[in-house]
Amino acid sequence: MNRERxxxxxxxxxxxxxxxPALASxxxxxxxxxxxxTPPIALIRAAWALTTVGALDLETAEAIMADAExxxxxxxxxxxxxxxxxxxxxxxxxxxxxxxxARMSHSRLMPSVxxxxxxxxxxxxxxxxxxxxxxxxxxxxxxLFHDELISGELDLMAYAHTAAGARFTAAWRxxxxxxxxxHGVPPVDAFTLTDDRGQPYGLVFxxxxxxxxxxxxxxxxxxxxxxxxxxxxxxxxxxxxxDLNRRAxxxxxxxxxxxxxxxxxxxxxxAERLLTLAAEYRVDWHSRLSSAPAHRAQLAAPxxxxxxxxxxxxxxxxxxxxxxxxxxxxxxxxxLCASLRIGGHGITAAPAxxxxxxxxxxxxxxxxxxxxxxxxxxGFAGVAVALPELEGIxxxxxxxxxxxxxxxxxxxxxxxxxxxHQGALGLDMAFPLSMWVRDGxxxxxxxRPAGWHHEGGEAALTLRLTPPLTRxxxxxxxxxxxRSAEVRATVALCWGYPL
Numbered sequence: 001m002n003r004e005r006x007x008x009x010x011x012x013x014x015x016x017x018x019x020x021p022a023l024a025s026x027x028x029x030x031x032x033x034x035x036x037x038t039p040p041i042a043l044i045r046a047a048w049a050l051t052t053v054g055a056l057d058l059e060t061a062e063a064i065m066a067d068a069e070x071x072x073x074x075x076x077x078x079x080x081x082x083x084x085x086x087x088x089x090x091x092x093x094x095x096x097x098x099x100x101x102a103r104m105s106h107s108r109l110m111p112s113v114x115x116x117x118x119x120x121x122x123x124x125x126x127x128x129x130x131x132x133x134x135x136x137x138x139x140x141x142x143x144l145f146h147d148e149l150i151s152g153e154l155d156l157m158a159y160a161h162t163a164a165g166a167r168f169t170a171a172w173r174x175x176x177x178x179x180x181x182x183h184g185v186p187p188v189d190a191f192t193l194t195d196d197r198g199q200p201y202g203l204v205f206x207x208x209x210x211x212x213x214x215x216x217x218x219x220x221x222x223x224x225x226x227x228x229x230x231x232x233x234x235x236x237x238x239x240x241x242x243d244l245n246r247r248a249x250x251x252x253x254x255x256x257x258x259x260x261x262x263x264x265x266x267x268x269x270x271a272e273r274l275l276t277l278a279a280e281y282r283v284d285w286h287s288r289l290s291s292a293p294a295h296r297a298q299l300a301a302p303x304x305x306x307x308x309x310x311x312x313x314x315x316x317x318x319x320x321x322x323x324x325x326x327x328x329x330x331x332x333x334x335x336l337c338a339s340l341r342i343g344g345h346g347i348t349a350a351p352a353x354x355x356x357x358x359x360x361x362x363x364x365x366x367x368x369x370x371x372x373x374x375x376x377x378x379g380f381a382g383v384a385v386a387l388p389e390l391e392g393i394x395x396x397x398x399x400x401x402x403x404x405x406x407x408x409x410x411x412x413x414x415x416x417x418x419x420x421h422q423g424a425l426g427l428d429m430a431f432p433l434s435m436w437v438r439d440g441x442x443x444x445x446x447x448r449p450a451g452w453h454h455e456g457g458e459a460a461l462t463l464r465l466t467p468p469l470t471r472x473x474x475x476x477x478x479x480x481x482x483r484s485a486e487v488r489a490t491v492a493l494c495w496g497y498p499l
Contacts, residue, residue: 002321006055007064009319010047013312014068017043039068042346045309046316052429053262055320135161135225136396137244139168140382140494145186145234150174154186154217154234155380155496157399159244160412161225164456167218169410171380171401188217190235196228208453210462213403214410253388253489260483263323267314268434268481271329271336273427274306275362276446276466278340306427307337311346328352332359339363358436358479361444365467378403379472382494391432391482392416400476400493407468409437409447413459434481437465440473 017040047065050056137159144153152174159168172186185205193201204218233239260268314330317323323330335351336359337343355363380401387395396412435447447463472495480487 001053001055002319003055006050006316006320007060009316010043010050010056010061010064013046013316014039014043014064018068018071039065039072040309041305042309042312043068046312049266049313050316050320053266053317053320053322055317055322134163134396135159136384136386136398137246138382138384138494139242139246140380140496141240141242142380142496143191143232143234143240144237145191146236147187147190150187151236152186154188155401156217156242157380157382157401157410157496158384159242160384160396160398161223162412162414162458164458165218166223167216169398169460170215170217171213171399171403172215173213173378173403187235192233193219194231195223196230197224199223201230208451208455208460210410210451210453210460211406211408211464213401214408214451214462216460249385249492251385251489251491253487255388256486256488258481258484258486261322261324261327262483263317263320264327264329265434265483266317266429267323267329267333269427269429270306270310270313271333271359272434272446272448274336274340274342275359276448277306307342307345309346310337311348314347314349332356336363358438358444358446361438361442362446362467365443380496381472382496383409383491385478385489385491387478387480387489388487389415390480390485390487393433395433395480397478397491402469405468407445407465408450409463409465411461411463413461414457431461432482434479435463436479436481438477438479439469439471440475441471445469 020040043065047056047061051058051061139156139158141156142153143156145151152172155171155173156168157170160166174186188203188205191203193203195201201223202220204220205215206218207215228243228245230242230244231239232242310333314323314333318325330347330349331352332355334345334347334349335353335355337345337347338351339355340363378401380399383397383399385397387397393413393415396414397409398412399410401408401410431449437445437447439445445465445467447465449461450464451462453460473493475490475492478487478489478491
């Protein structure tokens with residue numbers, strides 16, 4: 001890694017961008033009392049990339065950006081308007097709050113030499129419970145409940161007992177007596193639980209920052225590590241016995257060594273976010289071709305915004321020597337942008353003739369004239385699979401469910417746990433793995449974090465699948481990729497209803 005060249009590149013890029021004549025006549029001038037102005041997008045993205053990979057410290061990048069903001073401001077405002085802007089003028093930042101990188105909720109992929117991140121100081125693995133090793137059991141069982149105020153179901157996907165305690169990973173739905181969707185908390189305090197030894201327990205409901213339909217149900221007090229079953233009685237229903245001796249299938253994962261540079265890993269993550277953004281904003285690429293130019297631009301704005309400055313990002317990574325000029329990833333990004341009909345990205349590499357299989361699968365989904373748009377019906381499946389450690393993190397898959405047209409996979413992360421940081425347009429760079437799921441029909445789905453919760457050296461997270469599943473399948477293939485290795489595992493799904 002060449003930090004000196006990284007800083008030089010960013011300063012030269014700032015000078016080149018500021019010579020752009022377009023800056024002198026903006027199409028929509030900012031008001032004179034605006035607290036800050038926006039530097040060129042290529043400069044912002046290059047600075048973000050360099051600090052993300054650890055090639056440039058945040059303070060230096062912010063100083064360069066602040067100088068660029070001042071230069072842009074002198075072209076857009078009168079000197080009097082600049083001097084009357086509110087806020088202190090301390091150090092290199094001339095505008096209050098002018099920290100574009102900090103506003104992108106920054107996170108490093110590589111630890112800083114001078115100030116290690118919390119993930120680097122965490123223990124390599126969470127300690128095991130005092131009475132034995134961690135325990136994971138697939139459940140796949142529905143618990144109905146109803147009273148005069150609320151009715152619904154708790155879908156128990158998996159049971160986990162670790163150092164943080166024993167809990168069920170569950171999806172839940174509730175309705176009022178008139179049949180409308182109810183957003184209140186299920187009445188778990190009215191549930192009664194008894195184990196095979198006659199010991200009673202209570203349940204604690206906790207969504208842990210994940211999507212509304214997912215929660216943890218923690219047992220209180222902490223049960224013995226070897227209980228065989230739990231009998232659960234919900235309001236208005238008969239007791240249901242949940243078997244905790246059910247054996248999970250232990251897949252034999254295929255571990256393959258790879259050698260991605262930190263720059264290639266970052267670009268791959270950007271490509272995956274481009275693909276998921278296209279689906280999240282429901283961009284119909286065929287209708288875009290026949291619609292008015294203004295409407296086309298509005299439809300594709302989130303995707304094109306993320307692609308903006310990619311050429312400068314690639315140049316910055318090459319200058320920092322974290323991306324080889326011979327790397328095939330920039331050409332693949334160029335091909336992806338061409339397939340999504342995204343311009344203005346600035347990538348100079350010729351589009352690659354081939355793309356990774358998961359990318360092609362998602363592109364095929366977008367480009368079909370009549371794609372399979374009907375989602376699978378609401379449902380849930382039990383999963384209990386621990387994947388081998390990658391990038392210092394061991395993932396345990398604990399359930400999959402579909403709800404309201406979306407599909408989520410719940411998991412537990414153990415090891416070197418990252419903090420919650422969002423990058424450009426929701427690009428979660430704190431999670432160091434690339435996750436994909438292939439369904440029974442051979443279609444690939446990107447899986448990206450939709451919610452994190454840290455507790456006791458563990459993190460409960462939910463991965464959102466894009467596009468969502470369109471049908472139930474007995475097994476899925478999970479692909480987890482880091483920088484040095486990738487893991488493939490075929491995972492059996494224990495659905496809570498007949499396939």
